[in-house]
Amino acid sequence: GEDAVTIWFEVPGASSKTVDVEVRNRILSVSAESALRRGGRPVRYQREFQLSDVIDVEKITAETKDGVLTLTLPKSEQAKVHKIKVS
Numbered sequence: 001g002e003d004a005v006t007i008w009f010e011v012p013g014a015s016s017k018t019v020d021v022e023v024r025n026r027i028l029s030v031s032a033e034s035a036l037r038r039g040g041r042p043v044r045y046q047r048e049f050q051l052s053d054v055i056d057v058e059k060i061t062a063e064t065k066d067g068v069l070t071l072t073l074p075k076s077e078q079a080k081v082h083k084i085k086v087s
Helices: none
Strands: 004-010 019-024 027-038 041-050 061-065 068-074
Touching: 004 041, 019 061, 019 068, 027 068
Parallel strands: none
Antiparallel strands: 004 068, 019 027, 027 041, 061 068
């Protein structure tokens, strides 16, 4: 079984300093400002995800590399399946 959910989010021109990720009331918000400009203004990215109860929000990690933000959303211990041996 999968222990985590991974989300890839394209943020060309953004860096770890200009990406903001937060969780409030099980809504994961991603916002980023890019070094790229459109019409003289910085390009902005905004995305929101509704998190299910199985995600452990304390352990979410985020990493930017080559214009892609990778979010790793680990499932909580309670969400993992425990097989019970039947005797």
